Amino acid sequence: MSLELHVALRRPQFVLELECELPSRGITGVFGRSGSGKTTLLRCIAGLERRARGRIAVDGEIWQDEAGFVPTHRRGVGYVFQEASLFPHLDVRGNLEFGLRRLRAAERRLGLDEAIALLDLAPLLRHRTSQLSGGERQRVAIGRALLASPRLLLMDEPLSSLDQRSKAEILPHLARLRDQSSVPILYVSHALGEIMRLADHLLLLEAGRLQATGPLQTLLARSDLPLARYEDSGAVFDAVVEEHDVRYHLSYVRIGAGRLAVARTAAPIGHRMRVRIDARDVSLALKPPELTSILNILPARVLSLSEGADPAQTLVRLEAGGEPLLARITCRSAAELQLAPGMPLYAQVKGVALMESSAP
Amino acid sequence: MGSSDLIALWVSLRLATTTTLLLLLLCTPLAWWLAMGVSRMRTLIDALVSLPLVLPPTVLGFYLLLLLGPRGAIGGALHGLGLPAPAFSFTGLVMGSILYSLPFAVQPLRDAFQGIATRPMEVAATLRASPWNRFLTVALPLSARGILTAAVLSFAHTLGEFGVVLMIGGNIPGRTQTASIALFNHTEALEYGPAYRLSLTLLVLCFALLLAVYGMNRRLLRTTGALA
Amino acid sequence: MSWTGNLGCQCARARWVVLLVLLGSAARAAAVGAAELHVAVAANFSGPLQTLASLFERSGGDRLLISAGSSGELYTQIRQGAPFDAFLSADTEKPQKLESEGLSVPGSRFIYAVGSLVLWSPKPGVVDDEGQVLQSGTYRFIGVANPQTAPYGTAAQQVLTKLRLWDQLNQEHRIVIGENITQTWQFAATGNAELAFVALSQVLQADGSINGSSWRVPQSMYERIDQAAVVIAASPQKLAAQRFLTWLRTDPAALASIHAAGYRTAD
Numbered sequence: 059m060s061l062e063l064h065v066a067l068r069r070p071q072f073v074l075e076l077e078c079e080l081p082s083r084g085i086t087g088v089f090g091r092s093g094s095g096k097t098t099l100l101r102c103i104a105g106l107e108r109r110a111r112g113r114i115a116v117d118g119e120i121w122q123d124e125a126g127f128v129p130t131h132r133r134g135v136g137y138v139f140q141e142a143s144l145f146p147h148l149d150v151r152g153n154l155e156f157g158l159r160r161l162r163a164a165e166r167r168l169g170l171d172e173a174i175a176l177l178d179l180a181p182l183l184r185h186r187t188s189q190l191s192g193g194e195r196q197r198v199a200i201g202r203a204l205l206a207s208p209r210l211l212l213m214d215e216p217l218s219s220l221d222q223r224s225k226a227e228i229l230p231h232l233a234r235l236r237d238q239s240s241v242p243i244l245y246v247s248h249a250l251g252e253i254m255r256l257a258d259h260l261l262l263l264e265a266g267r268l269q270a271t272g273p274l275q276t277l278l279a280r281s282d283l284p285l286a287r288y289e290d291s292g293a294v295f296d297a298v299v300e301e302h303d304v305r306y307h308l309s310y311v312r313i314g315a316g317r318l319a320v321a322r323t324a325a326p327i328g329h330r331m332r333v334r335i336d337a338r339d340v341s342l343a344l345k346p347p348e349l350t351s352i353l354n355i356l357p358a359r360v361l362s363l364s365e366g367a368d369p370a371q372t373l374v375r376l377e378a379g380g381e382p383l384l385a386r387i388t389c390r391s392a393a394e395l396q397l398a399p400g401m402p403l404y405a406q407v408k409g410v411a412l413m414e415s416s417a418p
Numbered sequence: 419m420g421s422s423d424l425i426a427l428w429v430s431l432r433l434a435t436t437t438t439l440l441l442l443l444l445c446t447p448l449a450w451w452l453a454m455g456v457s458r459m460r461t462l463i464d465a466l467v468s469l470p471l472v473l474p475p476t477v478l479g480f481y482l483l484l485l486l487g488p489r490g491a492i493g494g495a496l497h498g499l500g501l502p503a504p505a506f507s508f509t510g511l512v513m514g515s516i517l518y519s520l521p522f523a524v525q526p527l528r529d530a531f532q533g534i535a536t537r538p539m540e541v542a543a544t545l546r547a548s549p550w551n552r553f554l555t556v557a558l559p560l561s562a563r564g565i566l567t568a569a570v571l572s573f574a575h576t577l578g579e580f581g582v583v584l585m586i587g588g589n590i591p592g593r594t595q596t597a598s599i600a601l602f603n604h605t606e607a608l609e610y611g612p613a614y615r616l617s618l619t620l621l622v623l624c625f626a627l628l629l630a631v632y633g634m635n636r637r638l639l640r641t642t643g644a645l646a
Numbered sequence: 647m648s649w650t651g652n653l654g655c656q657c658a659r660a661r662w663v664v665l666l667v668l669l670g671s672a673a674r675a676a677a678v679g680a681a682e683l684h685v686a687v688a689a690n691f692s693g694p695l696q697t698l699a700s701l702f703e704r705s706g707g708d709r710l711l712i713s714a715g716s717s718g719e720l721y722t723q724i725r726q727g728a729p730f731d732a733f734l735s736a737d738t739e740k741p742q743k744l745e746s747e748g749l750s751v752p753g754s755r756f757i758y759a760v761g762s763l764v765l766w767s768p769k770p771g772v773v774d775d776e777g778q779v780l781q782s783g784t785y786r787f788i789g790v791a792n793p794q795t796a797p798y799g800t801a802a803q804q805v806l807t808k809l810r811l812w813d814q815l816n817q818e819h820r821i822v823i824g825e826n827i828t829q830t831w832q833f834a835a836t837g838n839a840e841l842a843f844v845a846l847s848q849v850l851q852a853d854g855s856i857n858g859s860s861w862r863v864p865q866s867m868y869e870r871i872d873q874a875a876v877v878i879a880a881s882p883q884k885l886a887a888q889r890f891l892t893w894l895r896t897d898p899a900a901l902a903s904i905h906a907a908g909y910r911t912a913d
Contacts, residue, residue, distance in 0.1 A: 106540055130543035131552075137544040143537050147559040156555075157545035206545045480832070487837040505838035506787055506822045585829065586838075588822030589792070602825070606718040606795040 061086075061210065061242065062115040065102045074098050074110075076268040080259060082117055082210075082242040087257030087274065089247060089285075095266040096246040100212045103244070104137050105130035116209050136208030136241070140215045142195035144187040150198055151183045157206025167207040168239075176238065177201045177231050193224030197231065204239070211243045217252060232256055233413070250288050254278070254334055255413045279382030281364040281375050286384060289367075292336035293383045294413075299329045315356040315379030320410045332413040339408040340385035342374065344395055346404055354407040358383055360399050363392060372397075376405060419615045425592050426600035427619065433508070433596060434576040437515040441523040441572045442565065444516070449527035450553065471521045475581025482514050482586050506588035511596075514582045522571040530564020531557065563638050570631045574624055682711045683886055684729060686720045688736030690798070690827045690845050691759060691873065694907035695734065701899055708886050716826050718795050724749060724878060731881040732891060734758060734873065736827075737797040741874040750876035751884055758894050759909040761871035762846035763801045768835055768858040777861035779841065780811060787822050788815065789833035789842030798827050801868040802843035808867050847908035872912070 061080040067073070074095040080086050088096050102110040105121065105128065114121040121128045121135075136157075144153050154173065158166060174180050177197045182190065190198065196216055203211060216232075217225045233256060236243065244261075247253050253260065253274070260277045262269040262285070270283055278285055278293055285291055297311035297318065307322040311333060318333065325331060347355060358378035366373045372392040376383040383405060397403075448467075452460050470478060486493045486505045492513070493503050504510035534557055542552040558565070580598040587594035589603075597620055604613035687695050692714035699710040713720070713730070721740040724730055725747070733750070735741050738757070744750040765780070767773045779785070790806075791799030806812040806821075815821045822838075824830030827845050834842035843863075849856045875894070877887040894900050901911055 104544060106543070129549075130540070131546050131548050134546070135544055137541070139537070139541070143541050145538060145541070145556065145560075147556075147562075156542070156547075160546040160551070202545065208544075483832060483836045483838060489837055493838075503786070503838065505833075584825055585832075588787070588789075588833070588839075589825070590819050590822060593819060603792065603794060605722075606716065606792070606825075608718070608722075 060117065062113065063103070064112040065099060065110055065114065066112045067098060067102055067107055067110040072098070072266055074102070074266040076263070076266075077112075078261065078268055078271050080242075080244075080261065080271070083240075084258040085236045085243040085245050085256050086259040086261055087245050087247065087253040088261045088263065089250070089253050090263035090269070092248060093265075094263040096248075096263055097214055098266075099263065100137070100214050100244065100246055103210070104135045104212055105133050119209070134207070134209040136203035136206055136211040138196070138199050138203050138211070138213045138216045140219055142192075142199040144190075144195055144198055144202075146187055148187075149183075150179070150185050150187065150190070153187065153198055154179070154183075154202050154205055156202060161207055165207060166205075168204055170205065173201045173205050176204075176234065191224065192220045193227045196220065196224070196228060200228075200231070200235070204235075204241070208241060211239075211241050213243060213245045215246050215248065218247070218249070229255060250285070250290055254292070254294050255332070275382060279375055279384055281362055281373055286337070286364075286373055286375075287367040290336060290338075291384060291386075292334055292339075293381070294332055294334050295381055297331055297333045299323065299325050299327050299331065301327070313379060314381045315358065315383070318356075318407065318410050319353040320412050323412055334411040334413060335383065335407050336409065336411070337373065337384035337386040339410075340376075340383065341406045341408070342385055342387060342391075342395065342397070343404045343406060347406060350406070352406045352408060354410060356383070356405045356407065358403060358405045360397055360401045360403065362399055363397060378405060419619065420612060422591060422595075423597070423600055423612060423616050426595050426597045427616070429508075429592065429595060430577055430597040430620075433511055433515060433579075434573045436512050437519060437576045438523075438569050438572045440512065441516055441519060442569060445520070445523040445527055445568070446558075446565075449524050450531050450557070452524070453528045453531035467524045468521045470518050475518065475579070476585060478518060479514065479582040479585025482517065482582065486510055486513070486586060505586055506590060506594060508593050510586055511583060511594055514586050515576045515579060518579060518582045519572045519575045522575045523568045526564045526567040526571060527561070530561035530567075533564070534560050563635060566631060566635060566638065570627070574627065577620070577624065681708055681883055681886060683708045683731045683883060683890055684711045684713065685732045685734065685890075686713050686715070686724065686728070686730040687734040688717045688720070688873065689714050690736055690761070690847065691734055691909075694759075694847065694904060694909070697903055697907070698894065698900055701903060702890065702893060705893075705897075705899070707890060707893060710890070716795065727880065729880075730878050731883050731887040732875060732877050734875045736761075736871075736873055738872045738874040741876045744876055744878075749879050751879050751888070754877035754888060754891060755874055756891070756895055757872045757912040758875045758891075759873045759904055760912060761798060761801075761873060761909060762865075763798060763805065763863040763868055763871065764844055764846045764849060764856070765841060765861040765863060766831075766834060766844050766849050766856070766858060767841050767860070768837070770859045773841065773859040773861050775861055777863065779861075780806075780809060785820075785840035787820055787833070787839035787841075789822050789824055789830045789839040789844075791827045791830045791843070792823050792825055795825075796827055796830075797871045797873075798830075798843065798845055799823070801863075801871055804868040805843070805863055845908065850908040873909075 061082050063080065064077040066075045088099065090096050101107045103114055113123045121133050154170065158170060177200060179197060179201055182194055217228060236256060245256055257274045260274045261271050262277065262283060270277055275294055277283060280286060295313040297313045299309060300312045300317065301310040308319050309323045310317050310319055356378045358376040361375040361377050364373045366386055370388055371386055372389045374385040374387060374397065376385060385405060452464060484490050486503065488494060488497055488503060496504060504513055538556050538560060539552055542556045547555065578598060583596050583599055587599065589595050589599055597616060601613055601616050692712060695712055699712065703709055717736045717740050720733060724733060724744065741750065741755050745752065745755055765773055765777050773779050790802040793799040793803040803812060806815065822833055824833055830842050831844045831848050833839040849860060851857060875891055877884055877891060881887055904911055
């Protein structure tokens, strides 16, 4: 099951050209600076750019090649735009049902009630679109797109026009979407944090060209990519909840490299969740630290060293329990510790961010 | 008001209604095409459509008379098909009114269609709406105000039509004698009493129509405002 | 400057002033002589009037500024004070009304032309010279000027009534009314109406023949279409206007021109 992409689009000021194959499960993040072609790519996949050339096939179904071009309304591609773009002449229910009504009953894979439950839309149904907040509008837009039973869901920076509160409100819904829906999602964002929270696979764009593609975890740690040099760069891990510490309000989760103490979570034992460790929260010690306030200490091995974004900093790529980990330390420390590839040491993790997920 | 004046009023109302309905039907696709493209052909058609605005109605009427006559393009074609000539008939008046009020229908429609951003149409496409379906369920509702304006302007313009009707109508009572012609005849014959009554009726009618429409317009403003 | 010198200057200046005043009044006098006469004329006579105007001017008369329109319109305008000097109507009724309302100069009213009614088709062979085509009924529409407002229309109605065709044709909606005689002619000329009752002056060619086919309706079948003219009482050029009307009535060249245009004269 895959998404074959070979897209070429020429515009006076901009050229988009890339070729890759993406998994057709889960969320593939599309990341890059503004102007790198992320939105254009999505529009080409959706069939909204008539002049795009190339080949697009979803699970063997050809949407576009030299011989033909399937128009947007026949592709079954869902699209959530940056601004919700709800129809003003219909109420919320009318918007939600728009795509649903154009499907035969047999083709509908998601019912109205399910979508309403998934996105908590029940209290909004009778409202007119002008009465909704930004976050509510986006939820309706997502629900509307899902209810059209798309083969592929495209999301173009759906959170970027929202305030912090609305973002925080929607992110859990999106994560739930990833886990509960079988529809593959292409998620465009320029916010690394969102990508780290939601994506499994990553597509990196630079100036209309493909810079890299691969599993999120791998790409995040690659020092040849600009990702590692972002302010909030780091590593993500799939963790399982092992134990709760009622007394100290902590929970313990297990990753490949060991056990991490995190803020108390309501998730049950055995629950899978994603955790994130920022590079700036990792410091290194050659010997196991003693009598330190830091709870999370993981044995790791140095893979490589490279320049940080800041001339005073060095980026250290580590491997911990078979999974990549990033640490950002001063060049001086790196020199004094005489760090070199292959060296075993201990990573001290000051903060672990829990990314709630509802998958069992 | 005399019975002949009432009949004339009735002819006027029938003419305005028929013309408006036909204009909406014909001009909606035309206006859509004009709104959506940029080719030079469209500019030409745009100019042609606006021609009735600047031509004096008597000039328009005269050319219509030629067109509808047995040697003219329209009259000749109909004659060839064995159909009666359209001059001096209600059908002929409708043809003339359509041409005369064409820009009043096309321009508000075209402006309304142009005002719909491409986004709603793209969204509708991703929601599996075919081009025709998109037009019916998204473009038309969002253009409701423009459609209303086009309908009202065409109706009112046809109601007040005089020059064209004069030239190609033949003043046949019950068929082509409209209220404006009847009014003209009264003033020509120096019958000022009936003239006042008839013109007052027309005035009140038009005013009531405009009031109703502006009321509707306000209601529509709520639902077809900026895209949420 | 000495006192005597001053006086001398003043005298010189006075002489210039007198000269200028004389020149000015001479100019004004000349202008009065070259005044324009503003003449309102019924549409059907506007063509012949153009010809008469150049005749009049060449024979030393005033220049004419011609405004053509329907007699009804012109009558209303005159009542509202429009600045015409003379009015050539298509009938006698409007000039009579003006006179009874004190808006025209008494005694200036006279009949300047008599119209002839013609049944006409632009196609040869359609109208026979006895008008039998009216009875034969193969025509769909027949154009008639508005009987309420145009004397040629009234005359046409009289003819059709005499032939016992008016009611029938009306019921069958075959009579198409032109607002004025020109429009009536257009109905037939464009082929939309097969026949039309028009003025002889509209279809008479320069060589005296009529294009297409026609029937000159005998005068006995309709009331004479007398066209009367008056001088407008409010005119600032009454004498000049009267001069023109008198010329129109008596000058042999003028009368010949009127005849050539397809009108008869009162005498």
